Amino acid sequence: METRELICIGCPLGCPLTVRIDGENVEVSGNTCKRGEDYAHKEVLSPTRIVTSSVHVNGGELSMVSVKTREDIPKGKIFDIMKEIREASVEAPVAIGDVVIENCAGTGIPIVATKNVAKV
């Protein structure tokens, strides 16, 4: 039996959660809504994050375009993903949602643009 203290990030309330973990059995207290319970389950069993960064643009009105993983990725993959993002560059124009890197770091999840950058 293991106990972990978490702070729920489901909303700005930031409820302090106490999670009792017994194998696959997870018991959550301190949450004020269902999202807190879901968050705690996910955070102790398979934590994920959205990674955001920016990538160089060639021939654009701006030199950088902001990007994100289109979906949550496993927390342990963050630095592998960042390595690929740092090496990437794109040609203008770029539109929100355009795929910048397919299947980033073998996660099966693409990196997509989060900003429009026009060509100059």
Added chain:
Amino acid sequence: MEKHDIVIIGGGPAGLAAAVAARKAGIQDILILERDGCLGGILNQCIHNGFGLHTFKEELTGPEYASRYIDMVEAEKIPYKLNTMVIDINKDKEVTVINREDGLTTIQAKAVILAMGCRERPRGALNIPGYRPAGIYSAGTAQRLMNIEGFSVGREVVILGSGDIGLIMARRMTLEGAKVKVVAELMPYSGGLKRNIVQCLDDYGIPLKLSHTVVNIEGKERVTGITIAEVGPDRKPIPGTEEHYTCDTLLLSVGLIPENELSRSIGIQMSRITSGPEVNDQLETSSEGVFACGNVLHVHDLVDYVSEEATLAGTNAAAYVKAGEEKSDCHVVTLKAENGVRYTVPQTLDVNHMQDKVTVRFRVADVYKDRYISVYYDGVQVSKKKKKVLAPGEMEQVILKKDSFGEYPNLKNIVICTEVE
């Protein structure tokens, strides 16, 4: 002289939402003035996600959130001028504007919406001893340099202040390969949102030292090291607690200040606590027909609330332009912040003309556990709500309903306060 019904100062999240709301309320003649080269304001450099949970029920990045509102402004064909600086506004709502195309011009507005946002508190406001080498940035400047200009800011970093931008930059610099050695916070609690402490510091094992401050900056050309020390309850460094960190960069995330030079030039009544204008429930300042919303009014944690506030300001500015006359039969009530509540926005409320409900936003003065937020009408408690945790870094709100005032025909004061029991 160029004339417009509503002139909006600033094309960030507040200005955009105010413009869309004013158009939806039936005003055709609107102009947004933006000093930067694009709309969207600070959201353009806030490339992290977490925006829009309240407004759009999904998590967006800053640029995505901005583009939603920019698209609405474009769809409504609301005119805007970029690279355009407002240098003065007077009591008659004459707006003096300068840009490269038109030179110096004056615009007559029927209503003005102030949406200029805020600025970061600089090193000069802190009295940190030591040298003045390169490598000292406000967190927002570093954010812009990295995310928009594409520069590398530093390799070994110390951050002073645990405001949200500092926390976000701790993660951002870590992801870009820098080593963030410590975040020092003067106060015994963080000024940032909890989710940012979890996702930006805890995730990467970056230590947060509360009740600590920078007592020395070393390096003549570039920062070479920083000394931090613990502070006592008087917030003065305690001798003997100094710790030295070698680093090449110091980021400052030590507070945001509403940018109100223009508000002052109109001569409107300012709040000493928010550093923003005092407003009524319509978000109208002491100068008739001049409205304020967003970070120029008071610094927000969440852009969703900025959009909501700006929507109200835009709607009310539209109503003001349409009515074209001063209101009569006003019953103005003063809102007072007491016992742990630092301020309220709005500061006054007109019971006769208010909407069905008014959202009053405020911050508390310290971290409190298990306290009530109570509302009193002329000394009579009308509501209390228990809060497990209250912190200065998280804006709170109470909603006042118009029908709750029915039993108080001579109401003068509303007090919002915290109470232990």
